Amino acid sequence: MKINAFEDVLTDYFFSKALRPATEWSYRKVVKSFLGFAGSNILLNDVDKKMVLTWRRSVIADNTLSKRTWNNKVAHMRAIFNHAIAQGYFSYRENPFNGVIARPDVKRKRTLSDIQIKKIYLLMEQREGDEYLGKLEGRRNALKPAWFWLTAMDTLNRTGMRQNQLLHIRLIDVDLDNSWINLRPEGSKNHKEHRVPITAKLRPRIEYLFNKSVERGAEMNDQLFNISRFDGTRKVQSDNMDHPPLRAFFRRLSKECGFTVSPHRFRHTLATNLMAQPDRNIKMAQVLLGHSTPAVTLEYVEADLNRVRMMLEDMEAA
Structure with a gap:
């Protein structure tokens, strides 16, 4: 052929x-x-x-x-x-894309500061309150409904899961009795299934989304994070929410905040904070983040500049 x-x-x-x-x-x-x-x-x-x-x-x-x-x-x-x-579709035996990679610059992981995270939550919680009071009725907005996107954002922030894992969560994957979410292999980068805990602060939002989804007719094998169930401006409810609405949300959120906000920045931030703990447990962090090897998890270890500065000043004073 x-x-x-x-x-x-x-x-x-x-x-x-x-x-x-x-x-x-x-x-x-x-x-x-x-x-x-x-x-x-x-x-x-x-x-x-x-x-x-x-x-x-x-x-x-x-x-x-x-x-x-x-x-x-x-x-x-x-x-x-x-x-x-x-x-046999290509006439040449040598692949023209062999030997053309470029050595990438190794940069620090892009994370969000405590001040930035506080600003993100203040903005979204303000929108949530305004929507509840009926102040934001009218045209479509990528941040609407705020309660839904706050739940998605909070889940990414507090579990470190990837956006593809979030979109593959079904109602049946949420165990509220034991406070965990099962992340499916088809949504994971390494094709491995694992669980993440539902923290006390995350639980109310997950439980509310779960119950609202059931009220809107969702069954146990249906997607949990599906914006079309709750966005009144959408004429048709789709079976699955794909990446575009999530990307649109983060683009608009970044514009409103004045800095880049993304699922991966939440993940990098959580991982970096985990590895900054004095009593850090590398294996525990590896399991939570779903890394195949500890080496990937160790990439998030950063030197404590305050301790490095003190050490240098002690050397100068000696």
Whole structure:
């Protein structure tokens, strides 16, 4: 079979693999980015190493995207071309995406300060109160209803789960009697199932969302965090809430706060705070965050600058 168009190769690649919908979406996004650079009509056999290196310069230098973003694109494109080579769709034996990664700069994990977290909660709690009093009726807003998004935000903040794990929670995964939430393997980055505790401060919001969902007709195997059940501006209630509403919420929240707020910043903040505890338990933190190895968890260990400063001053005084 002769296949040379990217869409055909993608379709064949997806057919041969058992990928998650979100993963397929990521592949399509990367291919769309490449075609935006190379031209929508370009064929597989038109791609060579020089074109790939020119794209790299465009991504990193011209578009000022990070090297980590570039490497992510390379990983996706390399997998597609490996498949094309194995199936005989690509005329060349060498994958043009081999040997083109860029060494990324290692930066501190992006976290939220205590002041920033306080501002986030004050803003959302103010909106929650205004909505309760009927002050914010009218047009659609990505922060509406505030009580629902506060619950989603609070869950991310207090458990450190990823956004994909949040979206895969079903009502049956919530055990209010034993105060835990089961995170499904299909929503986890490492495809492993694990549980996270429901803290005393998180419990009232989770319980309220659970009960409101049941009142609106949700069954035990239905998605817990589904905005369409509670957003009166939506004409149709969907079975599943996908990533776009969650992304829209965090974009609007970031704009309102004046700094970037994201699910991963909540996760990084929790992990960093856990590892800053004097009696930190690495294994416990690893289990909570769902890391495959302790080495990943240890990336969140930061030096206490106050203690380092005191040590240096003691040396200076000696």
